[in-house]
Amino acid sequence: MSQGELNDGGLLDIQPSELRFAFELKKQSLCSFQLTNKTDQCVAFKVKTTNPKKYCVRPNAGIISPKSSCDVTVTMQAQKEAPHDMQCKDKFLLQSVITEHGAATTDITAEMFNREPGKLVEEFKLRVTYVMASPPSPVSEEQQEGSSPRSSTFEDGAQSLQTQDSASLLKEPSKEKSSEAFAMILKLTEEKNNAIAQNQKLQQEVDLLNSEVNRHHMFFVVVGAVLAALIGYVIKKSYY
Numbered sequence: 001m002s003q004g005e006l007n008d009g010g011l012l013d014i015q016p017s018e019l020r021f022a023f024e025l026k027k028q029s030l031c032s033f034q035l036t037n038k039t040d041q042c043v044a045f046k047v048k049t050t051n052p053k054k055y056c057v058r059p060n061a062g063i064i065s066p067k068s069s070c071d072v073t074v075t076m077q078a079q080k081e082a083p084h085d086m087q088c089k090d091k092f093l094l095q096s097v098i099t100e101h102g103a104a105t106t107d108i109t110a111e112m113f114n115r116e117p118g119k120l121v122e123e124f125k126l127r128v129t130y131v132m133a134s135p136p137s138p139v140s141e142e143q144q145e146g147s148s149p150r151s152s153t154f155e156d157g158a159q160s161l162q163t164q165d166s167a168s169l170l171k172e173p174s175k176e177k178s179s180e181a182f183a184m185i186l187k188l189t190e191e192k193n194n195a196i197a198q199n200q201k202l203q204q205e206v207d208l209l210n211s212e213v214n215r216h217h218m219f220f221v222v223v224g225a226v227l228a229a230l231i232g233y234v235i236k237k238s239y240y
Contacts, residue, residue: 012045014034021129033072037067044099061105
């Protein structure tokens with residue numbers, strides 16, 4: 001076992017030294033570790049895995065300045081099936097080597113990590129462990145006697161319904177406002193129609209009153225003319 005595998009006095013300090021993924025079917029899981037350069041020289045590193053299709057490592061290679069750190073994130077793709085006994089046989093290999101000052105990530109090649117006489121290439125193996133994403137909460141005997149156990153599917157459904165109810169409550173005020181506005185429009189329209197009908201009724205009454213006035217006026221004109229004729233006739237006859 002090399003000094004790198006012992007993680008004691010090597011080029012890089014690795015924290016944590018084990019990758020723990022919160023396992024959940026059909027969902028991605030993230031895990032990260034930090035590399036710290038313990039030397040006074042630049043150190044190049046490269047991360048390899050026994051299952052490259054299952055994991056995505058960012059960055060999978062890089063150069064760390066003296067006394068500096070670098071965070072590496074490993075993404076496990078969504079899995080359709082859980083492994084037997086939640087045991088994982090996948091492994092990661094971290095290789096590190098001293099490089100010249102001023103080197104860039106683009107200068108890293110696979111040959112840099114080849115073992116050669118007089119060249120120190122450290123290797124550290126990271127083990128993969130799965131943990132349950134959301135373990136079920138313990139249920140006391142009293143709770144078991146008082147109510148039937150609920151499955152995780154039921155709890156998920158209840159949470160989904162609660163979320164939908166919350167969304168409905170958020171939308172409810174807007175529906176109430178729309179209903180109130182529509183009722184107000186109907187009320188104003190009805191009042192407008194009533195006002196128009198009353199106006200038409202008043203106009204009809206005014207027209208009828210004018211007609212009555214004109215008829216009475218004609219009556220008085222005729223009566224006056226008849227009286228004037230009679231008076232004239234009486235006066236004329238008195239002279240004779």
